[in-house]
Amino acid sequence: MSLPVPEDIATTLLKRNECVRALVNQPHTKPELVETLDMPRSTLDDVIRELEQVDLVEYRDGQWYPTFLGQMVFHVHRDYLGQLGRLTDALPVLDSLDTDTEVNWPFIEGADTHETHSRVQDAVMTTLLDHAEAATTVRVVTPNIVAGYGDRFYRNGTSGREASLEVIIPPEVHEWFYSTYPSVATDVLDDPNANVFHASIPFSFGLSIFDSDRAGITVFTDQGIAGLIVNDTNDALMWAEEQYDRVKQNAEPISPRGESS
Structure with a gap:
C-alpha cells in the first residue's frame, strides 16, 4: 500500500473533518454515522x-474507527485551528506593527x-504597570514613552x-523626557535601583521583561498604544532575551546632568 500524500490528507481532513471528529469521539457503525452526521447514506x-483512501479511518x-x-492528524488540525484563533485574537494589535517587524510566532503562541x-484607554497601561509592580527585576527597551506613565512605571518598577x-531608550526620547518631566528624570537617574541607557532601537514596539518569567510587547501607533501582548513560555522568553541583549550590547549609560557617563 502506498503512503498517503500529506496534501491529500490535509485536503480530505478539511473537507471531511466532521466525520473524523465523530469517530475520534466514539466509533460508529454506518447507520449511526448517518444519524450523527445527518446525511444520506450515499453521501x-x-x-x-475518501477518508479510507488516505488512511484516516478503518x-x-x-x-x-479513526x-x-x-x-x-485530527489533533494536529485542532491545534492548528486554535493557533489561528489566537492569531486572530491578536490581529487588531499585530496589525499596528511595522510590516518588517521581527516578532515571531513563538512569542504570539500562547x-x-x-x-x-x-x-478604556488606561486598561493596557494598567496591566503593564501591574506586571512591573509584581516583578523584582524589570528590563525595558522601548522606542517611545507614553506621556503621563513614565513616572508611574518607574515607581512600580x-x-x-x-x-x-x-x-x-533612544537619545531623543531621553531628551524629550528630561525636558518635559525634569524632576522625574532626575529621580530616575539618581536612583541606585534604576539604570537608564540610550541606544538605537531597531524595532517599533516596546519590549518589557519581568523577572525573566514574563515578557510583554507594547505596540505603539501614532495615536498612542494599540495594545499589549504578554507571554510566559520558554520560547517567548528566549526570543525576548535575544532582542533585549542585541540592543543592550550597543547601549551607553545615561548619567545625571552635569556628570560624565
Missing part, C-alpha cells in the same frame, strides 16, 4: 471512502493579548525590596 459512503468489528494517523479600547529597573 456517507463517499465520505468514508473498519473493525462492525464499526468505523486510524492512529487519523487521530493524530500569549495573552490586551487591546486598547476607546472607552522599583517598588519593593531589592527591586531594580533597567531601561533602554
Whole structure:
C-alpha cells in the first residue's frame, strides 16, 4: 500500500473533518454515522471512502474507527485551528506593527493579548504597570514613552525590596523626557535601583521583561498604544532575551546632568 500524500490528507481532513471528529469521539457503525452526521447514506459512503483512501479511518468489528494517523492528524488540525484563533485574537494589535517587524510566532503562541479600547484607554497601561509592580527585576527597551506613565512605571518598577529597573531608550526620547518631566528624570537617574541607557532601537514596539518569567510587547501607533501582548513560555522568553541583549550590547549609560557617563 502506498503512503498517503500529506496534501491529500490535509485536503480530505478539511473537507471531511466532521466525520473524523465523530469517530475520534466514539466509533460508529454506518447507520449511526448517518444519524450523527445527518446525511444520506450515499453521501456517507463517499465520505468514508475518501477518508479510507488516505488512511484516516478503518473498519473493525462492525464499526468505523479513526486510524492512529487519523487521530493524530485530527489533533494536529485542532491545534492548528486554535493557533489561528489566537492569531486572530491578536490581529487588531499585530496589525499596528511595522510590516518588517521581527516578532515571531513563538512569542504570539500562547500569549495573552490586551487591546486598547476607546472607552478604556488606561486598561493596557494598567496591566503593564501591574506586571512591573509584581516583578523584582524589570528590563525595558522601548522606542517611545507614553506621556503621563513614565513616572508611574518607574515607581512600580522599583517598588519593593531589592527591586531594580533597567531601561533602554533612544537619545531623543531621553531628551524629550528630561525636558518635559525634569524632576522625574532626575529621580530616575539618581536612583541606585534604576539604570537608564540610550541606544538605537531597531524595532517599533516596546519590549518589557519581568523577572525573566514574563515578557510583554507594547505596540505603539501614532495615536498612542494599540495594545499589549504578554507571554510566559520558554520560547517567548528566549526570543525576548535575544532582542533585549542585541540592543543592550550597543547601549551607553545615561548619567545625571552635569556628570560624565
